[in-house]
Amino acid sequence: MxxxxxxxxxxxxxxxxxxxxxxxxxxxxxxxxxxxxxxxxxxxxxxxxxxxxxxxxxxxxxxxxxxxxxxxxxxxxxxxxxxxxxxxxxxxxxxxxxxxxxxxxxxxxxxxxGEETEEEKKAAEERAAAIKASAKKKESGKSSVLLDVKPWDDETDMKKLEESVRGVQMEGLLWGASKLVPVGYGIKKMQIMLTIVDDLVSVDDLIEEHLTAEPVNEYVQSCDIVAFNKI
Structure with a gap:
């Protein structure tokens, strides 16, 4: 069970x-x-x-x-x-x-x-519709994704890089935990978790149209998918 x-x-x-x-x-x-x-x-x-x-x-x-x-x-x-x-x-x-x-x-x-009034019936119908819509939304598939976000160089402000990445907001996207990982020569990359609703967000589009486009690309050189798991 x-x-x-x-x-x-x-x-x-x-x-x-x-x-x-x-x-x-x-x-x-x-x-x-x-x-x-x-x-x-x-x-x-x-x-x-x-x-x-x-x-x-x-x-x-x-x-x-x-x-x-x-x-x-x-x-x-x-x-x-x-x-x-x-x-x-x-x-x-x-x-x-x-x-x-x-x-x-x-x-x-x-x-x-006793018997419901017309207003009560209407309210009950609206609640039922909301519950049905919520249930339908829950049926949408979700995925958990881990991204590597790479800066331009060792002088990139990693705090502003993270702020610019998290600043990308859209329906079906939820940002999670992040951490900095040393790459070499004083350069660090950011690894960040995110959860997406598959029907609403494409990871490839998120990277191409938002995370490596203006204004985020002022700090972000590239993004790579490290892990992708269906939830």
Whole structure:
């Protein structure tokens, strides 16, 4: 059965992840897989050090992605967001009993408040349409990419280089962690992670039309794809 996590950028979601990783090195199986990349990409930042297991796991996956990428398929994982998660929630999908109980609660609500007004029906239809659109968007494939970004020379301001790269913003693009790597003769290159929605962003177009074009090319000489993994 595929593992599911909820609202990973909340304290409750991070605690669940931390508890889950207490006895595990990876999200599923005994090697890093695309399941780890999926959860990694869902986190907006490095987990706080108080979440020892989650922080340890995140840094390990981050290092793997920087060095060699992750290619194992994994067993399947789902990451969902929600407004709040009970402290007792665990990283597994809802049971059939809980879904049935929720359905019973919904029926009770209808009985209590009677027939819906036209405004309520319209609001319900709008919510349903929004949920459907959100679900459709979630079905879009995502990829995790590691880029090598090379400056012109050793006098290039690497801080401004990073700012100019991160300044490229578009729908379906999310910048991640970065670091400077010595190349030689005092020159450093920047390695940076990014997550893209495949239907919205092409990495080749991103490099050609934005990262090596004006005004970014004032600092960036070239960009190369180091690792590319489907999420």
């Amino acid at each position: 595929a593992v599911a996590f909820y609202d990973l950028n909340s304290d409750a979601g991070l605690k669940n992840l931390d508890d889950y990783l207490l006895t595990r090195s990876y999200i599923t199986g005994y090697q890093a897989s695309k399941d780890d990349v999926t959860v990694y990409a869902a986190l907006s930042k490095v987990p706080s050090s108080k979440y020892v297991n989650a922080s340890r796991w995140f840094n390990h996956i981050d290092a793997l992605l920087r060095i060699s990428g992750v290619s194992a398929e994994g067993s399947g994982v789902t990451v969902e967001g929600c407004a709040s998660i009970p402290e007792a929630a665990i990283a597994t999908p809802p049971t059939a009993d809980s879904r049935a109980a929720a359905a019973d609660d919904d029926d009770d609500d209808v009985d209590l408040f």
